[in-house]
């Protein structure tokens with residue numbers, strides 16, 4: 001199932017995408033529930049409640065504005081740094097230069113604030129040259145947690161995956177490196193385009209799919225998720241060590257090689273650029289930088 005959050009005539013809905021991808025049917029839920037997109041639905045389904053019924057009226061996707069499937073995450077978005085070998089190499093002289101000593105031992109984990117989430121086709125706002133001149137993209141397969149838990153074992157971890165979506169982990173490289181911790185350089189307003197919907201785990205194997213990124217139509221990133229250094233079960237095991245994961249928690253699993261900082265010379269995003277991220281089995285998001 002593909003669960004989309006969308007706006008139609010100034011009202012937010014959460015609904016199902018038709019199998020041909022052209023229509024939506026809303027779940028019969030209150031505005032208070034729809035406000036949170038798929039979040040309240042997945043919380044109740046995980047708790048054992050039945051799926052809410054679906055209204056019969058179909059609406060064309062072309063007539064709505066798609067929003068992030070989880071437009072208001074309840075806490076920070078977990079993110080993984082340096083999770084593809086070739087990406088680790090391309091930034092080994094900059095972002096990862098202080099973290100090479102124990103390359104394979106543990107993943108780098110940081111967070112983005114939930115307020116930076118925007119819709120799959122919304123504009124990303126460049127913060128201005130006085131704040132950062134090195135804005136970069138990172139295409140990422142993103143896991144949405146279903147059943148929560150603490151100290152989840154890797155062998156059980158896939159049972160905790162509710163589904164998947166796409167995130168562009170937009171990053172201010174200069175700010176990321178300046179502050180030691182990465183949260184600031186990753187959390188500027190609008191720096192987390194998400195969507196176009198949430199694909200439930202029965203419809204996609206996140207361990208075997210493909211992540212691509214295009215800037216102004218030119219392909220920059222192309223990575224199979226089999227190439228992750230730390231696979232999805234390992235990430236869930238690691239992040240849940242001593243920390244309870246909750247239904248609706250979000251884990252961006254890292255980006256393949258080909259980010260702007262890794263190019264020679266580096267190439268950062270500027271006003272007017274359009275970044276498209278696509279993942280097989282999910283779809284694509286596309287955001288203009290303004």
Ligand code: MG
Pocket residue numbers: 079080081138140169252254255
């Ligand atoms: Mg990232």
